[in-house]
Amino acid sequence: MLDYLDGAGVQDLVGMKKNSVLEKAATYDLSLARQNFDETGQTCAVFGHQFYSAQSWTTKCRVIHKAEVVSLPGREPRDNA
Structure with missing residues (x-):
């Protein structure tokens, strides 16, 4: 899918696992x-961001991430990255 979008000249933003x-x-x-x-x-x-390429990709893509510590009343803080 990413190769198709790149080939079509589409600037894209997709979610990643x-x-x-x-x-x-x-x-x-x-x-x-x-x-x-x-x-x-x-x-x-x-x-933050980094350039990343899975083994099957032909080029590196810029990947944006969010790292957070979530605080909810009555619970221990939770790290999410």
Whole structure:
């Protein structure tokens, strides 16, 4: 699908499934979100990006991620990356 969109000259934004490579790339931003949460006690999100290519892709694509620590009343904070 991405090859077709690129070939047609379409600039696209698509959602991607998590994987270990992308999660590792978001580790630093998750640590920033955790630090901010520890200082404020409030939910914090940090956005970042990297260039990524699965083995079957012909080119690298820019992938945007969100790393966040979510705080809900009565629950332990949750890390999401």
